[in-house]
Amino acid sequence: MNTNKVNEIREYLINKNCELIAVTKTHPIETLFEAYNIGLRKFGENKAQEMARKYQELPKDIEWHMIGHMQSNKVKYIAPFVSLIHSVDSFSILDEINKQALKFDRVINCLIQIHIAEEETKFGLNKEEAEDLITRIKSEKLENVQICGLMGMASNTSDQNQVREEFKKLRLLFDQFKSQDQNFSILSMGMSSDYKIGVEEGSTLVRIGSLLFGDRYYPIA
16 A cells, blocks of 8 residues: 555645545455554445455454445445445435344444436435435434435546536535534545545545555455
8 A cells, every 4th residue: 555645645634624534445454454554544345245344354443434335235234333324325225224223223324425426327316305315314213324414426537627516516515404404514525536626625534545555456255
């Protein structure tokens, strides 16, 4: 892993009210231990079973963040320990998270994923869908989940002005929901290619992988 880049990003984030999530997906346990040994404690994964295997092998003071698209039948693997699920985009998945959290007497923190990019392949809700979801959550009284904020991924483009505008829209929506719900405190936006723009536009969590670990992929059996 690139220790110099870790230190550079840490230095950049100082006093910016934003935390680093090290995206460890596909990387081997040895790399995660290396990240742990230089002080990283928030790891992001995109597959539930891979996260569960790594959880078993790594120190238990790590905060595990599910950043990938969540499937209902996979929630059970991470419900006992996951710190934050970034990618809620339907009531059905939230209902399953609530059911699994209840089994372990936990309240699981979640973010609603908002679609802000041009690519249709990216997941997430639009403003009206997010509003409807929040209204339904309140009416259904899901007691073992807590919606803490929003997450979004900008378009995969070199046009930084476009990325900035997409993040601005997400920040405005976040501010709207935050004014109505004091539990809204997390805005997860910004990855390796655009994290500085995310921070400038108000992100409280940036999800960075390739800058720290490179593009090598590791097959998990």
